[in-house]
Amino acid sequence: MLTVALPKGRIAQETLEIFETIFGTAFVFDDRKLILETPDFRFLLVRNQDVATYVYHQAADIGVVGLDTLEEQGLDVIRLLDLCRGRCKVAIGMRKGETLDLSKPEIKVATKMVNITKRYFAERAVAADVIKLYGSIELAPLVGLADMIVDIVETGATMKQNGLEVVETIMESSTYLIANKNSFFEKKSEVLDIYEKINASLKKD
Ligand code: PRP
Numbered sequence: 001m002l003t004v005a006l007p008k009g010r011i012a013q014e015t016l017e018i019f020e021t022i023f024g025t026a027f028v029f030d031d032r033k034l035i036l037e038t039p040d041f042r043f044l045l046v047r048n049q050d051v052a053t054y055v056y057h058q059a060a061d062i063g064v065v066g067l068d069t070l071e072e073q074g075l076d077v078i079r080l081l082d083l084c085r086g087r088c089k090v091a092i093g094m095r096k097g098e099t100l101d102l103s104k105p106e107i108k109v110a111t112k113m114v115n116i117t118k119r120y121f122a123e124r125a126v127a128a129d130v131i132k133l134y135g136s137i138e139l140a141p142l143v144g145l146a147d148m149i150v151d152i153v154e155t156g157a158t159m160k161q162n163g164l165e166v167v168e169t170i171m172e173s174s175t176y177l178i179a180n181k182n183s184f185f186e187k188k189s190e191v192l193d194i195y196e197k198i199n200a201s202l203k204k205d
Helices: 010-023 048-056 067-073 114-123 137-142 157-161 181-186 188-203
Strands: 002-007 035-037 041-046 062-066 078-082 088-095 107-111 128-132 148-153 164-173 175-179
Touching: 002 010, 002 048, 002 188, 010 041, 010 062, 010 188, 041 048, 048 062, 048 067, 048 175, 062 067, 067 078, 067 088, 067 114, 067 164, 067 175, 078 188, 088 137, 107 114, 107 137, 114 128, 114 148, 114 164, 137 148, 148 157, 148 164, 157 164, 175 181, 175 188, 181 188
Parallel strands: 002 041, 002 062, 107 128, 107 148
Antiparallel strands: 035 041, 062 175, 078 175, 088 148, 088 164
């Protein structure tokens, strides 16, 4: 029996569809239930930012989460497989027409991805003032809270509609199948079996 942590929303749906294709049965959560038990799997519905936490603490054996979130959290889990879904990037956005000048003193950056942002500027020996926000990041440069933002860009529509544009891509992201390190050894055959089945089903796409 493997416990699988899935992030609520589209990724959970897409992952369950992969399982349905592989096993030929429907995997559907009842209304508001957060656990779905089947003979071989126990699926958990968690917040996207909590998937790696469940897996790291072995409350789940495997999980599905975006690479951007993994990089931001830095938890020690095994990255088994790129599911090639949920493609997006983490990028620096500025007001249209502005250019990124890392030599400018006192750079203020608003983001919900504080660790990725701090790492990016530290690697370039730039002392940026990183301001943590929890959402609506695109607002920050419009009202003078920050000079730029570091945020997720999927279609680019949110930045565009708020008069911002990408000036630099920090990383490309997609969803990954991850595993707890102990589970990987304790339940190796089960983990590798589902890994291989998912990998094979992705190749058919
Ligand atoms: C992300 C991100 C942007 C938006 C980008 O937020 O913070 O606001 O999506 O998508 P786009 O390029 O397709 O416009 P999300 O919807 O994940 O909400 P959150 O702020 O609650 O995390």
